[in-house]
Amino acid sequence: MAKVLVIDDESSIRRTLKEILGFEKYEVDMAANGIDGLELAKATAYDVILLDIKMPEMDGMEVLDSLKQFTDCPVIMISGHATIETAVEAIKKGAYDFIVKPPDLNRLLITLRNAIDKKNLVNETKILKKEIEKKYEIVGSSPVMLQLKEMITRVAPTNARVLIEGENGTGKELVARQIHEQSSRTKSPFLEVNCAAIPSELIESQLFGHEKGSFTSAIKQRLGDFELAHGGTLFLDEIGDMSLSAQAKVLRALQENKITRVGGEKEINMDVRVLAASNKNLPEEIARGNFREDLYHRLSVIVIQVPPLRERIDDIPLLVHHFINELSSLQGKPNKEITDEALKILQTFKWTGNVRELHNVVERLLILCDKEITAKDIETFVKPLML
Numbered sequence: 001m002a003k004v005l006v007i008d009d010e011s012s013i014r015r016t017l018k019e020i021l022g023f024e025k026y027e028v029d030m031a032a033n034g035i036d037g038l039e040l041a042k043a044t045a046y047d048v049i050l051l052d053i054k055m056p057e058m059d060g061m062e063v064l065d066s067l068k069q070f071t072d073c074p075v076i077m078i079s080g081h082a083t084i085e086t087a088v089e090a091i092k093k094g095a096y097d098f099i100v101k102p103p104d105l106n107r108l109l110i111t112l113r114n115a116i117d118k119k120n121l122v123n124e125t126k127i128l129k130k131e132i133e134k135k136y137e138i139v140g141s142s143p144v145m146l147q148l149k150e151m152i153t154r155v156a157p158t159n160a161r162v163l164i165e166g167e168n169g170t171g172k173e174l175v176a177r178q179i180h181e182q183s184s185r186t187k188s189p190f191l192e193v194n195c196a197a198i199p200s201e202l203i204e205s206q207l208f209g210h211e212k213g214s215f216t217s218a219i220k221q222r223l224g225d226f227e228l229a230h231g232g233t234l235f236l237d238e239i240g241d242m243s244l245s246a247q248a249k250v251l252r253a254l255q256e257n258k259i260t261r262v263g264g265e266k267e268i269n270m271d272v273r274v275l276a277a278s279n280k281n282l283p284e285e286i287a288r289g290n291f292r293e294d295l296y297h298r299l300s301v302i303v304i305q306v307p308p309l310r311e312r313i314d315d316i317p318l319l320v321h322h323f324i325n326e327l328s329s330l331q332g333k334p335n336k337e338i339t340d341e342a343l344k345i346l347q348t349f350k351w352t353g354n355v356r357e358l359h360n361v362v363e364r365l366l367i368l369c370d371k372e373i374t375a376k377d378i379e380t381f382v383k384p385l386m387l
Helices: 011-023 034-043 060-067 084-092 105-135 143-155 172-181 200-208 244-256 282-287 293-299 313-331 340-346 354-368 375-381
Strands: 003-007 027-031 048-052 075-079 097-100 162-165 190-194 233-237 273-278 302-305
Touching: 003 011, 003 034, 011 027, 011 105, 027 034, 034 048, 034 060, 048 060, 048 105, 060 075, 060 084, 075 084, 075 105, 084 097, 097 105, 143 172, 143 302, 162 172, 172 190, 172 233, 172 273, 200 244, 244 293, 282 293, 313 340, 313 354, 340 375, 354 375
Parallel strands: 003 027, 003 048, 048 075, 075 097, 162 273, 162 302, 190 233, 233 273
Antiparallel strands: none
């Protein structure tokens, strides 16, 4: 049941609204002045607040200013002395809507429902954002990881291009995500392109888009990832596998901040921060003629090296507990304990697949083990499969 707070100095209005809203299954609290209303709003989480403007001691505009300092609850202003200027001022101060007294019943109920829907949507968005942040959290307190986190903190607020190097499974995408989340572009799109997974004949269309009829299967216009990421961040993963022709186009885009769709002639301005990652040694690829040196220098304003798991074995206990919590939550099952002896054995392995391999091992143990993960379980379910 949604909770509504009515703040109005007219007892007849309070009584009428309580009856109407109560009939519609709302839980209603009332306050006869702004001061009492603020106290109630601080003590209770309301879904909507109906706030009169003309009140003694403290008027509605002052109450609205105070409410916005501690709650994001939608506030609907109501007044019998409405002017366009007053309504505009209220909306500018953060009010959800403005309703004239005596309120039209249908409009009031629709506005209430819309305000509650918006509040629920905002709350769901916050929850999802927290889940995403948790999913892409960088776990580790070893010296190399503290150094990595410090580097991210320094680089993120800038617009500098970053080349992220590291073996498969080390968490290069997590680094890219953290750079985006800690940047001024965090509210704009983050798009990831796996250059190794897209055929060379399609990569240009993926990145730059295409015009209708530009090739056989181009039955309609398509926007490329550079356009879709406008204002945000484009992460080019495994860029060492990109074709030379696509590399040339990416280089031009980075030089001119403009792109042209495949089959098109119009130049399109873009505002995109480009992050790239590779598990290959790009200077060696340059020497072999597989990667453009000029593109390498464009991408590597900042180079971040993500350490392999074997160089941060002190982080393995932290990672294991993190994965146990994460996977148990996803599976809807209680967490399992793991013994210190089991953790010490995990720290002795080579981990050629790095953090991704450790994640898979933890998932396997959660499925196959009983209430506690022991050293015997590691010997049985993990050791025989390690390379």
